[in-house]
Amino acid sequence: MDSQATDSVDNAETRPRPHRMLALIISGGLVVCIGLLATAIINRRVDALPTSSRVDEFRIGLNAPFITTADAIVDKMVEVGEITADDVVFDLGCGDGRLVITAALKHGCHGVGIDIDPVRVAEARANVKLHGVEDLVEIREQDVFTVDLSEADVILMYLLPWMTKRLIPQFQEMAPQSRIVSHDFGIGDILYIKPDSTHQVSLEGTNETHLVHRWDTPLHVPPPRTE
Ligand SMILES: C[S@@+](CC[C@H](N)C(=O)[O-])C[C@H]1O[C@@H](n2cnc3c(N)ncnc32)[C@H](O)[C@@H]1O
Known part of the structure; x- marks a missing residue:
């Protein structure tokens, strides 16, 4: 129970x-x-996360991706810059260093290549050695927006228009009769500061045509718009 x-x-x-x-x-x-x-x-x-290379770009602070200038355009830029052995050439966003190295090889000028990406800096330094221009060309790991351009006689660059526009105060530190040479892009919008000359380069074996612009300093910067 x-x-x-x-x-x-x-x-x-x-x-x-x-x-x-x-x-x-x-x-x-x-x-x-x-x-x-x-x-x-x-x-x-x-x-939604960026791919690993995008993460790298954000980490490094890249403002323009690494896209190289084809050899024929490099040659044209160096020619348009009317570079002499007495010039100091600054290559802003130098990538693998091809612009400043070509300028040094062709004209025996001194040059400074600036890039923010350590991978590009290492490549550019290796190329400087490879071409035996260590005595002429220095490669610096630096943000272009922090560079003092008062020593530059010639600027070579392949950067985006918003970057070139932001560089104007630095361009204005350059001595009169200095030259600024840009692959494809203007200083800001191409109509913002009219280039002193523009040259076309057609790439053999492709249907690509590129532009090389040159400005002589001092730049004629339009006054700020008042509305
Ligand atoms: C379009 S590539 C041009 C490379 C080379 N000058 C050429 O024409 O073949 C732009 C370069 O600018 C560099 N860059 C982007 N933002 C930068 C910054 N804020 N300061 C320095 N370099 C920068 C990139 O790492 C890249 O190598």
């Missing part, structure tokens, strides 16, 4: 009642839903 009573008490406590079952099902369902929702949110965040 006693044992029967005990059995019935045990069974009552361990046997799930209908409302308990329902609560268990609902809370189980909730846990699954929350899990699925969290996974979806995490996946969306991961998808």
